[in-house]
Structure formats: structure tokens, C-alpha cells
Amino acid sequence: MNYRHIYHAGNFADVLKHAVLARLVDYLKQKDKPFRVIDTHAGIGIYDLSSEEAQKTGEWLDGVGRLLEKNIPAKVAPLLASYLQAVTSLNPDGGVQFYPGSPKIARHLLRSQDRLSLMELHPEDYETLHANFDGDFQTRVTHLDGWLAMNAHVPPKEKRGLILVDPPFEKDGEYKRLADYLGKAWRKFPGGVYCLWYPLKKGAPIPEFHAALHALEIPKTLAVELTVRSERDTTGLTGTGLIIVNPPFTLKGELDILLPFLKERLGQDRSASARAIWIRGEG
Numbered sequence: 001m002n003y004r005h006i007y008h009a010g011n012f013a014d015v016l017k018h019a020v021l022a023r024l025v026d027y028l029k030q031k032d033k034p035f036r037v038i039d040t041h042a043g044i045g046i047y048d049l050s051s052e053e054a055q056k057t058g059e060w061l062d063g064v065g066r067l068l069e070k071n072i073p074a075k076v077a078p079l080l081a082s083y084l085q086a087v088t089s090l091n092p093d094g095g096v097q098f099y100p101g102s103p104k105i106a107r108h109l110l111r112s113q114d115r116l117s118l119m120e121l122h123p124e125d126y127e128t129l130h131a132n133f134d135g136d137f138q139t140r141v142t143h144l145d146g147w148l149a150m151n152a153h154v155p156p157k158e159k160r161g162l163i164l165v166d167p168p169f170e171k172d173g174e175y176k177r178l179a180d181y182l183g184k185a186w187r188k189f190p191g192g193v194y195c196l197w198y199p200l201k202k203g204a205p206i207p208e209f210h211a212a213l214h215a216l217e218i219p220k221t222l223a224v225e226l227t228v229r230s231e232r233d234t235t236g237l238t239g240t241g242l243i244i245v246n247p248p249f250t251l252k253g254e255l256d257i258l259l260p261f262l263k264e265r266l267g268q269d270r271s272a273s274a275r276a277i278w279i280r281g282e283g
Contacts, residue, residue: 005043005044005047005101006044006047006048006051006053006054007053007054007056007057007059008057008059009047009049009054009059009060009099009101010047010049010054010059010060010063010064010065010096010099011059011060011062011063011064012059012062012063012066012226012228012240012262012266013063013197013199013237013240014060014063014064014099015063015064015067015262015266016224016226016240016242016262017102017166017195017197017240017242018083018086018100018102018105019079019080019083019258019262020195020224020242020244020251020255021083021102021105021106021162021164021195022082022083022086022105022109023079023082023248023251023254024162024193024195024244024247024248024251025037025082025105025106025109025110025162026082026109027193027248027250027251028114028160028162028193029109029111029114031160033158033160034111034113034114034115034158034160035114035115035156035158035160035161035162036114036115036116036117036156036157036158036160036161036162037106037110037114037115037116037117037161037162037164038117038119038149038153038154038156038161038162038163038164039102039103039106039116039117039118039119039164039166040119040146040147040149040150040163040164040165040166040167041119041120041121041146041165041166041167041168042101042102042103042118042119042120042129042141042146043101043102043103043120043125043129044101044120044125044128044129044132045100045101045103045104045118045128045129045132045133046090046098046099046100046101046104046132047098047099047100047101048097048098049096049097049098049099050097060096060099062228062266062268063266064087064096064099065096066265066266067080067265067266068084068096070265072261073261075257076257076258076261079254079257079258080258082109083105085108086100086104086105086108086109087099087100089108090104102164102166103116103118103129103132103133103139104132106162106164107133107136107138107139110138112138114138114158115138115139115140115156115158116138116139116140117139117140117142117149117153117156118133118139118140118141118142119142119143119144119145119146119149119153120141120142120143120144120146121143121144121145121146123143126141126143129141146165146167147167147177147181150163150165150181150182150184150185151181151184151185151188154185154188154189154192155188155189155191155192156189159191160191160192161189161192161193162192162193162194162195163185163189163192163193163194163195164195165178165181165182165194165195165196165197166196166197167197169198169199175198175204175205175206175208175209175212176209176212178196178198178209178243179209179212179213179216180212182194182196182213182216182218182243182245183216183218186216186218186245190218191246192245192246193244193245193246193247193248194243194244194245194246195242195243195244196242196243196244196245197240197241197242198240198241198242198243199237199239199240199241200225200227200237200238200239200240200241201231201235201236201237201238201239202231202234202235202238206241210223210279213243213279213280214279214280217280218245218280219280219281220245220246220247220278220280220281221243221244221245221278221279221280221281222243222244222245222247222251222252222276222277222278222279222281223241223242223243223244223275223276223277223278223279224241224242224243224244224255224259224275224276225239225240225241225242225273225274225275225276226239226240226241226259226262226263226266226273226274227239227271227272227273227274228263228266228267228268228269228272229267229268229269229271229272230269230270230271231271232271238271239273243279252276252278255276256276259274259275259276260274262274
């Protein structure tokens with residue numbers, strides 16, 4: 001309940017997560033049938049990077065700030081286009097004062113027939129999130145523990161959907177919890193697209209986490225990881241990861257183009273690395 005994303009909004013983890021989120025939403029839009037995006041840990045939706053909290057850490061400077069400081073290569077630009085359109089829509093005068101969280105990025109990309117379900121547990125953040133979407137008939141905001149939402153809100157009535165799970169990882173055992181809840185949700189909604197975030201840091205049980213995901217026997221499970229600095233001299237976040245279940249068939253190839261660029265643009269030392277590997281599926 002203490003986690004506040006304003007301190008981290010727009011950082012390198014957000015860049016990867018939100019770029020992939022935009023690609024997944026664009027993929028779902030290729031069919032006429034409606035779909036629903038379910039965001040289980042939604043935050044407040046819009047972040048003011050000029051606020052005292054964001055300025056205190058300045059993490060966005062090494063994230064979206066660094067991404068936009070130079071031109072983006074022609075082969076990468078289409079893969080970032082929808083994500084960056086969501087960013088620029090909040091900053092019509094240029095620059096990046098306001099940064100869209102995952103709710104605003106998803107909402108920016110939805111069609112009139114699609115729906116968005118947002119869950120947030122933090123009382124103050126829920127009130128802000130609710131205010132940011134007040135009057136939007138395509139969006140439902142619920143004051144709810146996102147872990148409960150991950151199971152209780154699937155399958156959506158549209159029978160097509162993207163479930164984004166972005167927990168704060170404040171407690172021990174969260175990697176195991178993430179794998180366990182994914183297994184429960186997938187059994188109820190095996191056709192859904194799932195995008196789960198996890199942190200990379202010193203001592204993180206990544207091999208065990210991947211093994212737990214493999215044991216779920218979900219046919220198509222892709223792991224995407226970006227490391228920006230060495231873990232030797234820090235106990236903080238050194239990288240970011242995503243687990244994507246039922247990814248579009250084009251995504252792996254797109255990531256093979258996008259990840260080397262993000263490694264070069266966002267990497268902070270020689271330990272920077274990036275990879276997209278199949279946990280199960282199309283090895």
C-alpha cells in the first residue's frame with residue numbers, strides 16, 4: 001500500500017512495458033470484434049513529471065527522456081509509434097511534462113467498441129484514477145486489490161482481452177505469487193493475452209520464476225528482459241522484465257528489432273543487455 005508510481009513514472013521499465021502494451025493493443029485491433037483491457041494495478045493514469053515526487057528521483061530522465069533525446073531509427077520508429085503518440089497527446093506543446101500510465105495508453109488506443117477495466121487498491125490513487133476517467137463510458141474504475149481482479153474478472157464478456165498485471169513487488173514471494181495467479185487466470189481464460197511485469201535486481205529469483213512459469217505448461221509463454229546497469233554496486237532496480245502469454249505471432253520478430261535499440265539508447269553501463277526468450281512455445 002506504500003508504493004507510489006509517481007516516483008518511477010516514465011523510467012526505463014515504463015518505456016519497455018508501455019511500448020509492448022501498445023503493440024499488444026494494436027494487434028487486438030486487427031480484428032473487428034471488441035475486446036477488453038484489464039489493468040490490475042492501474043495507478044493514477046497520468047503523471048506530472050514536473051511534480052516534486054518525480055523530480056526527487058528523476059528516473060524519467062533515463063527512460064522516456066533519453067528515448068526522445070535523439071531521432072529514432074527508421075526500422076524502430078513504427079514499433080514505437082503508437083506508444084509515443086499516447087505520450088505526445090498529453091504534451092501538445094512539446095517536451096514531456098505529463099506521462100501516460102498504462103490506463104491512458106490503453107485508452108488512447110481503444111476503438112469505440114472496446115472497453116477498459118481498471119483496478120487500484122491505494123485509496124488516494126484510486127480517487128485520482130477515478131477522477132481522471134470520470135464520465136468515460138468505455139472505462140470502469142474499481143477500488144480493488146489487483147490480485148483478486150486477475151482471477152475474478154476473467155474471462156471478460158467480450159471473450160477477447162488483454163490482462164496487464166503490474167504489481168509493486170513490495171512483499172517477499174511476489175514472483176511465485178505472480179506465477180500462481182497467472183496459472184489460475186489462464187485456466188479460466190486460456191485465450192487471453194497476458195502481460196505481466198517483474199523487476200530485475202540483485203538476488204531476484206529469475207531462474208526459479210521462469211521454471212515455475214514453465215511448469216504451468218501454458219503453450220505460448222514469452223519472457224522479455226532489458227537490463228540497463230550492473231547489479232554489482234546497487235540493490236535497486238537494474239532491469240525490467242515482461243512475461244507475455246499468447247503473444248501475437250509477429251511480436252518476437254519485432255522485439256528482435258526493438259530490444260537492441262532500447263539496450264543502446266537506455267543502457268547505463270557495459271552490463272546492459274536485452275533478450276526475448278520462449279519459456280514455452282515456439283522455441
